Amino acid sequence: MLALDPLLTGDVGWWPEVAIVVIKVVLAFVALLVAVMAMIWFERKIHADMTNRIGPNLAGPFGIFQTLADGIKFFFKEDLMPRRADPLVFRLAPYLSLIPAFITFVVIPLGGRFDGDRQGVIKLPGFHKETLLQVADPHVGILLVLAMSSIAVYGVMLAGWSSGSKYPLLGGVRATAQMISYEAGLGLAVLAVLLRTGSLSTNAIVAHQSGWNWNLWMTLFVPFVVFLIAITAEMNRPPFDLVEAEQELIGGFHTEYSSIRFALFFLSEFMNVVTMSAIIVTLFFGGPDGPSFGPDWLRALLPTVWFLAKLIVFLFLFVSFRATLPRLRYDQLMDLGWKAMIPLALGWFLLLVTVRIAADNDWNPFATVAVIVAGFAAGGLMLRKAIRTSAARRAAEEVAI
Amino acid sequence: MLAVAIVERVVWAVAALVVLGGALGVIASENAVHAALSLVATLFGVALMFVLQEAYFLAAIQVIVYGGAIVILFLFVIMLLGVDRFEMLWGRERHAWRRPLAVLSAAVIATLACVGMLATTATPTGAPSVTGKVGGPGDDIMAIGRSLFTDHVWAFEITGVLLTVAVVGAVVLARKPQRAPIDLDEFPLPEPEPDVLDDLDDPGAESAEPGDAADPEPEEEAEEVTSA
Numbered sequence: 243m244l245a246l247d248p249l250l251t252g253d254v255g256w257w258p259e260v261a262i263v264v265i266k267v268v269l270a271f272v273a274l275l276v277a278v279m280a281m282i283w284f285e286r287k288i289h290a291d292m293t294n295r296i297g298p299n300l301a302g303p304f305g306i307f308q309t310l311a312d313g314i315k316f317f318f319k320e321d322l323m324p325r326r327a328d329p330l331v332f333r334l335a336p337y338l339s340l341i342p343a344f345i346t347f348v349v350i351p352l353g354g355r356f357d358g359d360r361q362g363v364i365k366l367p368g369f370h371k372e373t374l375l376q377v378a379d380p381h382v383g384i385l386l387v388l389a390m391s392s393i394a395v396y397g398v399m400l401a402g403w404s405s406g407s408k409y410p411l412l413g414g415v416r417a418t419a420q421m422i423s424y425e426a427g428l429g430l431a432v433l434a435v436l437l438r439t440g441s442l443s444t445n446a447i448v449a450h451q452s453g454w455n456w457n458l459w460m461t462l463f464v465p466f467v468v469f470l471i472a473i474t475a476e477m478n479r480p481p482f483d484l485v486e487a488e489q490e491l492i493g494g495f496h497t498e499y500s501s502i503r504f505a506l507f508f509l510s511e512f513m514n515v516v517t518m519s520a521i522i523v524t525l526f527f528g529g530p531d532g533p534s535f536g537p538d539w540l541r542a543l544l545p546t547v548w549f550l551a552k553l554i555v556f557l558f559l560f561v562s563f564r565a566t567l568p569r570l571r572y573d574q575l576m577d578l579g580w581k582a583m584i585p586l587a588l589g590w591f592l593l594l595v596t597v598r599i600a601a602d603n604d605w606n607p608f609a610t611v612a613v614i615v616a617g618f619a620a621g622g623l624m625l626r627k628a629i630r631t632s633a634a635r636r637a638a639e640e641v642a643i
Numbered sequence: 644m645l646a647v648a649i650v651e652r653v654v655w656a657v658a659a660l661v662v663l664g665g666a667l668g669v670i671a672s673e674n675a676v677h678a679a680l681s682l683v684a685t686l687f688g689v690a691l692m693f694v695l696q697e698a699y700f701l702a703a704i705q706v707i708v709y710g711g712a713i714v715i716l717f718l719f720v721i722m723l724l725g726v727d728r729f730e731m732l733w734g735r736e737r738h739a740w741r742r743p744l745a746v747l748s749a750a751v752i753a754t755l756a757c758v759g760m761l762a763t764t765a766t767p768t769g770a771p772s773v774t775g776k777v778g779g780p781g782d783d784i785m786a787i788g789r790s791l792f793t794d795h796v797w798a799f800e801i802t803g804v805l806l807t808v809a810v811v812g813a814v815v816l817a818r819k820p821q822r823a824p825i826d827l828d829e830f831p832l833p834e835p836e837p838d839v840l841d842d843l844d845d846p847g848a849e850s851a852e853p854g855d856a857a858d859p860e861p862e863e864e865a866e867e868v869t870s871a
Contacts, residue, residue: 256646331676381782385703392711396683399715403676403722411722418719422712442784 258371267348270377274347278513279309285512285561292565316505324498326406335404336499336506339397342390343513348377349386349444350520353530353546356452362445362530364542374445375530375546383444384432387521391428391476395421397510398478398485398495405498413494416572417485421476423579428472430587434465434594435525448529456528461594466526468587473522475579477514479560481567482575519556520549527552585625589618655695662688675721679714686710700784 250259283298283306290297298305323332354362354375363372380386395418402414435457436442439450451457458466475482486494496507523529530545570578593614600610661684668681686709693702791799 254647260646260650328674328676331680334680380699381784382699382703385700385707389703389706389711392707392715395711395715399718399722400676400680403718415719415722418715422715425711 262366262371262373266373266377270347270352271344273352274344274513274516277516278509281512281516281557282309282312282508284557285515285564288558288561289565292562313505316502319501321501321503322498324406327498328404328406331400331404332498333503335397335401336503336510337397338400339394340506340510340513342394342397343510343517346387346390346517346521349380349383350517350524351376351379351445351448351529351549353543353549355534355541355545356449356529356531357534361449376445379443379445382442384436384442384447384525388425388429388432392421392425394476394510394514397507401499401507402495405495407498409491410495410497413485413491413497416491417478417495420478420482420484420575420579423576424472424475424583427468427579427583427587428476430584430591431465431469431472432525433591434461434587437591437594437598444524444529448524448531451528452531454528454531456526456531458526461526462590464586464590466522468583468590469525470522471578472583473518474560474563475575477511477518479511479515480564481569483569484572484575487569515557515560516553519553519560522556523549523552581625581629585621589621593618651695654691658688658691658695660688661685661691676718679717679721682717683710683714686714698783700787 250263254260286308287297287305298308301307301311323329351362352375354360354364356362362374362376364375365372398417398421399414402410402412402417405411435447438457438460439447441447441450447457451460478485484494485491486496488494491497496504499507530549532544532548532551534541534544536544596610596614599605600607665681665683665685665688669678669685672678672681686705690702690705690710693699693705
C-alpha cells in the first residue's frame, strides 16, 4: 500500500515487517513521553535559574522526578466540571490538543546516516531488513505537520467554548484567531525549504541537506526566523501566550480545567515544544547531519547524537523566550503576523525563486541582485505606504466622529 | 501481501464507520457545535479514504483546508453569534412538497454514487475518469502540480484572483464607516414609564411599602424555626 519505507517494499508479512512497524511506533511513543517529562523538568529548572529561584530540587537528584510526582498528584486530585459546561466536548478537548502533537512526531527522522547516497536507511541487525529511523515517511511529510498544527486549534478552541464560562471563551477565541493568522506565515516559510528540496517528504528534506548544505543558510536565514516566530505563536508559547494571559483571562482556555485534564493540556504544550523543535532541526538544521568519524558503530550512532544536541539548543531557546521576553499586546500580535511575517515570507519566497531562475538561465548575477534589491525596496515602501494610509484614514474617521 | 490486504480492509472499515457516524451526527445533533464536530469526523474519514486510494496530497489538503480552516470558521461563527444553544428541530413541516423532493434527490445522488463506483476503469468514457489515478510520471503531488500549472494554469490563476477579490470585498463591506452618535435633540430618549416614576418620586408610597413587604418575612422565619 504505502511505499514509504524500504521495510515495506516487496513482500510484507506479519513477521517481521508489521511487527517492526508496531515496535517502532511504541518506541517513538515512549521516547516522546520520556523527552516531554525531561523537558518539563528542564524548563522548570532553567526558568528558575533565569529568575533567580531554585526550582524543583526535592524529588530525586536535582528534582528530576518532579514531573512524575506532579503526574501522580494530578491523577488523584478531584476532577471538577462547571455546571454549564458541555460534558462531551469538555472531556474531549484535552485529547484533541494532545493527539496532533503525537502525530507530528512520526515524520521526524531521528537518526541514520545521510552521507553519500544512504538516504538515512539503516540495517536492522538480526532481521536482514532495512528501515528508516522515523516512524513513517509519507510523501506529504511536511503537509502532515501543517495539517496537525491546524488541527491543534480544535483542542484550545473547544476547551474554551465547552467550559461554559466567559474567560475561557475569550481565551479560546483569541487562540483561534492567533493560530489561524500565524499558519499563513508558517506555510510560506516552509515553502522556501520545499522550493530548495523539491519534495515534501521529511526524509528527502534531510537527505538534501547532508554535507553541511543546511537550509538555514541555503535559504538565507529569513525563512528560519519567520518559521521560529510563527511556530512560537502556533504553540501559544511566550511571548505569544495571550491565550492564557493570567492578568486578563485568569488561565484562559484552561481556567475551568482541573486534575488530569488540566495536566493533559500542559503535557500537550510541552510535547508541542519538543516536536516543533525537532521540526525546526529537520527543516533548517540538517536533522541528524553533522561531522562523522570513528568506527562504523560510532558513525551509525553519531547522527542521533547530533540530532539530540540540536534539539536541546532549541528547547533551551524556547525556555529562554519564556524567561526573558514580555508578552505582546493583542494588536501587536496581529500586526506582527499579518503586516510583517506574511509579506516578509512571501517576498523572500519570490527572492529565492528569482535567484534560482537566474542561476538556471545564467543571468548576470549583479543585475539579478540589483533587480531583487530594487523589488524589495519598492515592495517594502508600498507596504509601508499602505499601512500608513490606512492608519491615517482610521484616525481621520475617529476625529470626524 | 496478505498482511497489507488485511490492514487495508481494517483501515477501510474504520474510515467508513467514521464517515457514516459523522454524517449521522451532523444531521441528528441538536447542538450546532456537536454537528460541526461530527462534520470534522466525516472529513477525517474521507481523508483516510483518500490515503487508501494513494491520493496522499488530497488527504493532506482535505485535513488542512476543510478540517483546519473551514470548520474552524464554522465553529467561530457559531460561538460568536451564540447560536450554540439547543434548537427545535422537530417542528411542524411548513412545506408538504419538501419530503418527496428530499427522497427524490437522495435517490438521484445514490444513483450517481453507484455509477461512480461501478465505473472503476480509468477511462470509462474515453476521457480519464475522476475516480482513476492521476496520470503522468512521479508521485501524485508532482502529477497534480504539473496538471495545475500547465493544462489548467488559467483556471488556477483566475480562481486565485477571484478569491483575492472576494477577500478584499468582504473587508470593504465589513468595514463600514462608523456613524456619528445619535443626536439627542433629533431623537429624544423615550419617556420613562409612568409607574416607575411613581415609585421613585412618591415618598409616601415608599414609606408605606417597607412595612407591608417586610411583614411576611419574620413570619416565615418563625414558621421555619417552629417546624425545625
